[in-house]
Amino acid sequence: MVTMRTTFGEIKLALDEERAPKTVANFLAYARAGHYDGTIFHRVIDNFMVQGGGFDTSMKQKPTGEPIENEADNGLGNDYGTIAMARTMEPHSATAQFFINVKDNDFLNHSSKSMQGWGYCVFGRIVEGEEVLEKIRAVPTTSRAGHQDVPVDTVIIESVTVDDDA
Numbered sequence: 404m405v406t407m408r409t410t411f412g413e414i415k416l417a418l419d420e421e422r423a424p425k426t427v428a429n430f431l432a433y434a435r436a437g438h439y440d441g442t443i444f445h446r447v448i449d450n451f452m453v454q455g456g457g458f459d460t461s462m463k464q465k466p467t468g469e470p471i472e473n474e475a476d477n478g479l480g481n482d483y484g485t486i487a488m489a490r491t492m493e494p495h496s497a498t499a500q501f502f503i504n505v506k507d508n509d510f511l512n513h514s515s516k517s518m519q520g521w522g523y524c525v526f527g528r529i530v531e532g533e534e535v536l537e538k539i540r541a542v543p544t545t546s547r548a549g550h551q552d553v554p555v556d557t558v559i560i561e562s563v564t565v566d567d568d569a
Contacts, residue, residue, distance in 0.1 A: 404530070404566040405434060409444075410559045411539055414503075414532035416486055422477040423526035426488055426497070429471045430526065431565055433499045438465065439563040446552045449540045450506055454489055455560055457500040462548035467498035475513035479525035482507045484533060487523045494521035503529065505540040 407414045420427045433439060439456050442465065446454035458464055473494045481487055481504050488497035502523075504511075513522035529536060539558055547553040 405431075405527070405563060406566060407439075407532075407563050408561040409535060409539070410557075410561065412532060412535040414535050415530050416527045417530045418486075418527035419477075419479060419525075422479055423474045423524055425471055426474050426524050426526040429468075429497075430488075430501065432468075434563040434565055435568065437562075438467075438499055439560050442560045444539055444554060444558040444560065445550060446502075447539060447542055447544055447554050447558070448552050452502040452504050452508065453536070453539050453558075454500060454502040455558075457489075457498075460557055460559060462550065462553070465499070470496045470498050473497065473521050473524055474526070475522035475524040476516070477513075477524065480507070480509065481511040481523060481525055482528075484529040484536065485525045486527045486529070487511070487525045490523065492518070494518065497524065503536060505536060 405416045418427045444453050444455040445458040485504050489500035490497040511523045514520040542554045544552045545555050
């Protein structure tokens with residue numbers, strides 16, 4: 404279990420280490436290193452997803468480690484309330500950024516081991532705090548620092564703590 408404290412409240416996540424071992428290990432390493440503390444949800448698209456974990460409150464991108472292997476072929480779907488790794492067009496480019504699906508996004512699921520088919524790796528789901536996700540998804544957005552869909556009022560990820568470490 405992981406607790407994500409935001410300016411809107413807490414979200415508790417159950418991670419699926421069995422089906423996404425490399426992805427979970429990567430996310431936990433960033434969490435334990437304090438990487439997510441003080442980052443923001445920099446991309447919020449109601450009826451799609453909320454994305455965070457990569458930018459500070461000044462919209463400055465934080466440095467990351469090496470990209471990880473995409474484990475999207477693990478059978479987990481991009482359903483409402485699931486957390487998945489964000490990446491570029493390159494399938495194996497995920498580092499620290501993640502997103503939480505605010506609806507079932509089947510088109511993001513793995514369909515083949517091709518550039519178009521890799522999909523986005525789901526590695527957990529919300530078990531508490533759906534009301535926080537609902538508040539975040541509804542915030543007004545604007546364009547800022549060359550990015551679209553940025554919340555007008557910053558939504559800060561204050562901390563991500565691994566409950567086993569407490």
